[in-house]
Amino acid sequence: MSRRFTLMYIPDSGKKARRMLVSHRFLYSILAVVLLSGSLMGWVVVDYYKLQFDQQHFNQLLVENSEQRQQLKQLSRDLDGLHREMVVLSDADARMRGSIDPDNEDPANLPVAIGGAIDIRPEDMTGLQQQINSLRLAIDLRRESQEEVRDLLNDKHSLALATPTGWPTKGWLTSYFGVRPSPYTGERKMHEGLDIAANTGTLVTATADGIVVKATTESGFGKVVMIDHGYGYRTVFAHNSKILVKTGTRVKRGDKVSEVGNTGRSTGSHLHYEVRLNGVPVNPRKFL
Ligand SMILES: [Zn+2]
Incomplete structure (x- = not known):
């Protein structure tokens, strides 16, 4: 129920x-x-x-997605800009190298440096990463290249400092480099330097940076100074009345070395100036 x-x-x-x-x-x-x-x-x-x-x-x-897309686009544009700057930099670098030493190869001259405008889609994260990696590589290579350029410049600078330049004293040329009759014997003999006539006591200065390797008196050259400049260069100053440096003295271009005189085998107050390259006398006129 x-x-x-x-x-x-x-x-x-x-x-x-x-x-x-x-x-x-x-x-x-x-x-x-x-x-x-x-x-x-x-x-x-x-x-x-x-x-x-x-x-x-x-x-x-x-x-957020659209914002990130924008940011990625911007990032991609920035990377592109950096690539272009790298190209400009490597171009400038190459030109600098060329001006220093035309034969010197640029170690950074690799395809990465000419990356330029690679169109990557913002969503392509791998592409971005690749761009960053290649930029990093390009920067490393550029740094290496810059260091090399700096070394080249330093070498060039040192060579410039070691190369005899200008007149060693104030005077006038009385005898040139080359074969000439000896003032003593009349025999034709090689004159291995320049004779610069000047009053006794006129200052003689170094024509390049270097180290004094000889500061002594010899029968022929009289009071003589020899400076080693490196890179195979040596200069000789002979017939001085007074020597103002010692063997081992470091000199800079323009430093006082001696005073003009008439010592040794000399027929009047003058400076006999020689430039030697790897031991061989060369015409000093090229360096005046
Ligand atoms: Zn001479």
Whole structure:
């Protein structure tokens, strides 16, 4: 037997009350329907808000994505600019090398240096990484090249300092480099330097940086000074009246070395000036 409830409806005023018989099963069905639709509603509401949130999050990601795309594009443009600058730098470097020593090869003269405008898509992270790597390599090579250029310049600078330049004293040329009759014997003999006539006591100065390797008196040259300049260069100053340096003295171009005189085999106050390259006397006029 099934149990039943009696539902009563009693209005306020004197109207007739109503009653209704309801079975248990019917009541449970109603309850089930109410619960089910309730939870369904709840689920729909939750899902809706979740969707809203997701949408918001998605929009935010979209914005971020577009920003990052822009940044990557900018990065790619910057890299491109750096590449161009590297090309300009390597160009300048090459020209500098050429001016110092035309035969010198540029170690950085590799294809990376002429990378230039490589069009990479912003989403192509590998491409960007490759660009960065190749730039790094180019920079390393450029640094190496710059160091070499600096060494070349230093060498060139040292060579310039070691090369005899200018007049060693104030005077006038009375005898040139080459074969001439000896003032003593009349025999034709090689004159291995220049004779510069000047008053006794006139200062004689070094024509290049170097070290004094001889400061002594000899029968022929009289009071003589020899300076070694390196790079195979040596200069000789003979017939001095006075020597102002000692063997081992380091001299710079323009430093006082001696005073003009008439010592040794000489026929008047003058400076006999020689320039030797690897032991062989060369014409000093080329260096005046
Ligand atoms: Zn002479």
